[in-house]
Amino acid sequence: WVEPVTPGAVILRRFARGCARELLAGIDAVAARAPFRQMQTPGGFTMSVAMTSxxxxxxxxxxxxxxxxxxxxxxxxPWPLMPPAFLTLGQQAAESAGFPGFMPDSCLINRYLPGARMALHQDKDERDLRAPIVSVSLGLTARFLFGGLSRRDPVRQIPLEHCDVVVWGGPARLAYHGIMPVRPGEHPLVGGVRYNLTLRQSGKNE
Ligand code: MD3
Ligand code: FE
Structure with missing residues (x-):
């Protein structure tokens, strides 16, 4: 089912149910070549989320x-090739949300162990902000923080569960967002971890 969040953004609840195992195999294949790592912020802090691409x-x-x-x-x-299952799911989700022709050239894979979080931020390093971002949650549930276009706007908490897909485009594309610290738990398929895939059109398309 489809849940509007704000103009430009929809949650497609359980949209990835049919391909979760394939996505997890894709994550393992990517991480075998480009291991998860905790990167440094420009300010010198180590991120609690481990990432690969x-x-x-x-x-x-x-x-x-x-x-x-x-x-x-x-x-x-070079980064590993994008697993075909990532691309197919991203394009199907974008199309369902009203963004046909989505051509992601990048997928950031975030891994949250218990306690990992992501502070409120905007995604604005992509060259063409007209393209949406498609995000896929796998494993442990997270409390997603969704604010507005200004850092001072009120922030809502939205649970994101295994196989939920969110498409962020249009006026929602530059909204502030983050993830509360992930609570320990055990997911029957994924284990004690949360993964998030974010498919992006990061370079120039044309
Ligand atoms: C709203 N990831 O990788 S996904 C990120 O769950 C990121 O790992 C979070 O924020 C995660 O940058 C949240 C949901 C998400 C992703 C991109 C967005 C929400 C967004 C871009 C614009 C607005
Ligand atoms: Fe983000």
Whole structure:
């Protein structure tokens, strides 16, 4: 079922149910080549979320700043190819939400162990902010924080559960958002962890 969040954003509850195992196999395949790592923020803090990427470009952060780059900074190799199941799901979700022609060139994979969180932020490192972002939650439930276009706008908490897919586009694309610390638990398929895939069109398309 479809749950509107705000203009431009919809939650497709359980949309990934049919492909969860394939997505998890894709995560394992990517992580075998480009392991999860906790990156440094430009301010020098270590992120509690561990990340890796696949596709033509991957999102990285270090003391130099945030950016997308074609190679993994750990081994200077190109990022792993995007698993076909990621691309198919992302395109189907975007289309269902009213964004046909979504061509993601990057998927950031976030891994949350208990206690990991993501502070309120905007995603604005992508070159074309007209393209939506598709996010897929797997494993432990998270309390997602959703604010407005200003950091001072009120923040809502929305639970995101296993196989929920959210499409963020239009006026929601630059909204502040984050994740509360993940609580310990055990998911029958995924174990004691939460994964989030975010499919992005990070470079220029045309
Ligand atoms: C709203 N990830 O990777 S997904 C991120 O669950 C990120 O790992 C969170 O925020 C996570 O940048 C939240 C939901 C999400 C992703 C991108 C958005 C919400 C968004 C972009 C714009 C607005
Ligand atoms: Fe984000």
């Amino acid at each position: 696949c596709g033509a470009l991957g999102w990285v952060t270090d003391r130099q700043g945030y950016r997308y780059q074609p190679r993994d900074p750990q081994d200077l190799q």
